[in-house]
Amino acid sequence: MSMGDVGQDPKTLLGRLGLIPFEQAMALEERLRRLRYERGIPDTILIMEHPPTITMGRFGQTDNILLSPEELDRRGIALAHTNRGGDVTIHTRGQLVFHVVMDLRCRNSPLRGFITDLEEVALRTLAYYGVVAGRWDEHPGLWVEGRQVVAIGLHLGQGISSHGLSLNVDPDLSTFGVINLCGLPGREATSIARELGYPVDIKHVARTLAATFAEVFRRELTPVSLANLTKRVAGAATPKGI
Amino acid sequence: VYSPFDSYPPLLEERYGCTASVAADRWYTDDHLWVKEWEEGKIVIGITDKMQSLLSTVTYCGFMFEEEMVADRGAIFAAVGAYKLSTDIIVPVSGKVLQINTALRTFPYVLNAFPYSEGWLAVMMPTRTQEMGDLIGPHYYAYLQAVNIPPTVPPKRS
Numbered sequence: 001m002s003m004g005d006v007g008q009d010p011k012t013l014l015g016r017l018g019l020i021p022f023e024q025a026m027a028l029e030e031r032l033r034r035l036r037y038e039r040g041i042p043d044t045i046l047i048m049e050h051p052p053t054i055t056m057g058r059f060g061q062t063d064n065i066l067l068s069p070e071e072l073d074r075r076g077i078a079l080a081h082t083n084r085g086g087d088v089t090i091h092t093r094g095q096l097v098f099h100v101v102m103d104l105r106c107r108n109s110p111l112r113g114f115i116t117d118l119e120e121v122a123l124r125t126l127a128y129y130g131v132v133a134g135r136w137d138e139h140p141g142l143w144v145e146g147r148q149v150v151a152i153g154l155h156l157g158q159g160i161s162s163h164g165l166s167l168n169v170d171p172d173l174s175t176f177g178v179i180n181l182c183g184l185p186g187r188e189a190t191s192i193a194r195e196l197g198y199p200v201d202i203k204h205v206a207r208t209l210a211a212t213f214a215e216v217f218r219r220e221l222t223p224v225s226l227a228n229l230t231k232r233v234a235g236a237a238t239p240k241g242i
Numbered sequence: 243v244y245s246p247f248d249s250y251p252p253l254l255e256e257r258y259g260c261t262a263s264v265a266a267d268r269w270y271t272d273d274h275l276w277v278k279e280w281e282e283g284k285i286v287i288g289i290t291d292k293m294q295s296l297l298s299t300v301t302y303c304g305f306m307f308e309e310e311m312v313a314d315r316g317a318i319f320a321a322v323g324a325y326k327l328s329t330d331i332i333v334p335v336s337g338k339v340l341q342i343n344t345a346l347r348t349f350p351y352v353l354n355a356f357p358y359s360e361g362w363l364a365v366m367m368p369t370r371t372q373e374m375g376d377l378i379g380p381h382y383y384a385y386l387q388a389v390n391i392p393p394t395v396p397p398k399r400s
Contacts, residue, residue, distance in 0.1 A: 111327055
């Protein structure tokens with residue numbers, strides 16, 4: 001396994017954003033990506049939860065959303081178009097969203113290996129809780145007997161990655177019925193809690209996920225709060241000399 | 243109409259240890275795009291062999307611009323996707339878009355097979371020719387890929 005990039009700075013910021021609206025998180029992430037490009041911050045990972053939001057990838061087909069916009073409104077599900085790869089997915093409470101803002105400009109091996117490494121992070125996290133998931137050719141993400149537990153979609157802009165994966169810990173699985181998961185009709189979602197048969201503390205899973213990331217990518221994580229991250233982003237936006 | 247069949251590009255012989263091939267007859271950006279000067283001041287842009295090898299099999303190519311539109315440097319010109327990863331193609335030099343290689347929408351994997359010829363992205367007429375000076379030469383591009391260090395030029399602000 002490639003396991004991280006040799007010679008990369010191991011210092012990585014870990015932003016635990018808690019429950020945050022999707023649009024707000026994306027605005028922050030875009031500015032972090034820009035800041036990373038200008039080498040204003042080290043690599044940053046974000047762990048968060050979103051209120052119910054359907055997100056479309058760049059290659060997404062709108063007919064994979066099975067409800068009308070009015071019905072989505074009525075159910076309080078937001079819809080967002082994103083620049084990541086992949087098709088449609090849904091975020092909701094009880095699902096950990098794990099995004100990576102990392103500099104891949106020095107990378108020499110195919111980026112598919114980077115995605116495989118991210119999958120490895122999720123695989124090991126699931127294994128920690130006793131859930132045996134696997135990869136499925138041509139359908140990135142992780143699956144337990146044909147049920148999706150982890151969805152993946154990334155974006156690369158100017159050599160900096162954004163977006164990442166979402167891991168179902170204990171969401172209301174009926175929410176996932178409103179879309180064709182990753183554009184595959186008839187596929188259902190599952191979660192750690194459903195596979196185990198008992199609830200799991202999402203904060204515990206978040207900690208395990210971060211620790212596994214540090215292990216797989218060989219990074220040293222420095223936790224930062226949302227307030228601190230926002231301050232860094234705002235500080236960088238102010239033109240110097242004024 | 244631009245036809246890359248006119249000539250297959252001459253490749254750099256001395257590659258400084260760079261494993262990807264580098265065409266000798268054009269200019270490059272640090273984010274793996276090439277810019278070739280064509281006739282009457284027009285330029286052709288595309289992705290390099292290094293970028294296609296990073297992406298693996300390209301399954302999607304979509305353009306954010308249409309012919310006759312003016313694209314500023316730093317804007318997102320196209321999105322190229324492979325295996326759940328979507329990559330931005332950034333406009334390397336400001337200019338008016340004259341032609342787009344729309345065949346890539348149907349056959350995106352041509353980008354993998356012929357990044358320097360049939361996989362061209364667009365023909366443009368530069369509006370700010372001084373921006374051509376910010377591009378890097380094929381030897382320096384190959385050198386940067388071989389030593390695997392980030393370029394020392396300050397990043398361009400879009």
